[in-house]
Amino acid sequence: MAGLEIREVSVRYGASTGSTRVTAVDGVSLTVAPGEVVALLGPSGCGKSSLLRAVAGLEPLAGGRVLYDGEDLAGLPVHKRRFGLMFQDGQLFPHRDVRRNVAYGLETQDLSRAERDERVTELLGLVGLAGYEQRAVPTLSGGEQQRVALARALAPRPRLLLLDEPLSALDRQLRERLAGEVRAALVETGTTAVFVTHDHAEASVVADRVGVMDRGRLLQVAAPDELRTAPASTRVAEFLGLRG
């Protein structure tokens, strides 16, 4: 199968013999088609980040398999997966200007300086920061920093982009606007993506399909409209704020 395939994946923390062992992700299966954006939505602690980190290769699987384009990724280290990562704090290099932050992801690629500069300019345009090449990171607002982080993550054309609450540190108004812009950038670049959030409005704006998680399990995966009109359970409806 093309794209991402998560099969019965479990993630556990703590010593395997200890009574403190936590099952963070409990047998989750999910597929993400090429070019599709899927949001993982659920309350804090439900296992969203753990699942994302397991897909990235940052967390070992306690069970199940992760495949990309039909290839089992077990044993393939993080940097060889050709996945991009973006977090709540964009983790920009404060001493590099915007151009060199975005170019960072291109340094391992065989590009001439002119090609690299051209790609940086193209990406800054894509995220609404045309002309920001020489700006110093500390002079940027929180929203601008996350746009730079997105440009940097997209620069090497990852085959999958994993975003973990990338807008959560921003205020609500900005978050809603940026959610639309993140979607536009992902669609325009045809990037396959998994976007973790605890905010259902944000998930609806960003994703083609939304997977609702609760206590390590995936309760339902559906298009945002379908989730609203046909929630599979009371728990899903409650979480979307439709009941209770």
Ligand code: ADP
């Ligand atoms: P979410 O992203 O939905 O907030 P997480 O995946 O971060 O959820 O966490 C799921 C569960 O796993 C929580 O109970 C959390 O406390 C636990 N957990 C997460 N990371 C660790 C860790 N490194 N060690 C132990 N427990 C962890």
